[in-house]
Amino acid sequence: MCQAFRLAASTRCRCFRCCPLSAMDLNFEMMRKTKYILPILLCLPFLLGSCETVVELELPEHTPQLVINAVINPDSLFTVDVSASRSPFSNGAYPQLSDATVQVYQAGQLLFDLQHQGNGIYRADAKPQVLQHYELRVNAPGFPGARATAHIPAAPILSDVKASEASPSNSPFPIVRLFFTLNDVANQENFYYLRAYTPDTSYYDGRPYNRTESLNFTAPIETEFNMESRYFLSDKLFEGKQIPFRFEYAKIPGRTTYVQVAHISKEYYEYARTLQRQAGGDDFGKLPSQVTNSIRNGFGIFAGYNAVRLAVKP
Structure with missing residues (x-):
């Protein structure tokens, strides 16, 4: 009979709800866990420091290119803004070019040269014609020649x-x-x-x-x-x-x-x-989007x- 009682006692639930720990038992459990946590915390700065890696990037040098802006319409004279690109790490102003050669072609034939008006602005005494296609050619010392084509659509x-x-x-x-x-x-x-x-x-x-x-x-x-x-x-x-x-x-x-x-x-x-x-x-x-570019070179x-x-x- 006593043997049966011992068997029943050995299968009794041991969860915290049925058998709550005493205050002394809780303190013992916390000390036992702290014994393992403290060494890990003390070693953590050394582990993190050992994972730090310094990477030096070798970025290519910036090669300046021509920047051309011209939106033409049949009510205005041909006008072109010419400047040079700058390094993305530069805070200076974009240099406006005063020594560029700006020409307008049509069907491979030179129509006219645009004259510098100051501050990188070039203009001709002519207006674009409706439904006509034009080629813009810009050359400047130290830059590859740039090309672009555009046309004037019909009026709405x-x-x-x-x-x-x-x-x-x-x-x-x-x-x-x-x-x-x-x-x-x-x-x-x-x-x-x-x-x-x-x-x-x-x-x-x-x-x-x-x-x-x-x-x-x-x-x-x-x-x-x-x-x-x-x-x-x-x-x-x-x-x-x-x-x-x-x-x-x-x-x-x-x-x-x-x-x-x-x-x-x-x-x-x-x-x-x-x-x-x-x-x-x-x-x-x-992701950042890239602005559409219609200028070759x-x-x-x-x-x-x-x-x-x-x-x-x-």
Whole structure:
């Protein structure tokens, strides 16, 4: 009988809930564990220090290249900005080049040379022509020759242009609603931007400037991205169709507001899109994007556009 009792006692639950430890037992358990933890903690700095490795990177030296920026349109003279690239570790200004040779070619034939106007700006007494393709060639001492091509697209086709004024709900200024239809050309990629501005005078120094107007699109058309005062979109969702645009903006009494609708080249669109992505690259979850480059043996942009301007008078 006693043997049966001992067997039952040996199979009794030994968990903390059924058999709690006394204070002395707990202290003993803590001391036993501390005996193993303390040596590990004392050795940890030495273990971490032994894992440290200093790596010296040998970065290649920066080789300066030409930086060319030119966005041409049929309403302005040929104008090109020429500078040199700089090291990413440099905080100095980009050097503007005054000794470059800037030429415009068409179908392999030289059209004209651009003359330096100061501060790296080169200009010609000629305007680009609609639907024409141009090649830009830039050479400067100490740099490889840079090349780029661009064309002037046709003007955007607008119809059914209307404007009306509405009472504002939460604005001290009246609201203007503008309507028009954009007729997209079929069987080709088309890219556009829209912007609105009102000529004004600076309150601080009296200088004239164009004040940007924010556009609130009310049609089922959504712009793909915006940069500064321009709203960009492509025709991938409405290729070859007639698309009604409806948007509104706050009107400044006594001022004429201009709405610009531009048909832009693909180079212009891609450059603006990647530039906008890079400007918004503060999201650590995204990899930085590289700005589209249309210059061979250099950096920058050579692109064209053609715009229609609508004047909404007071």
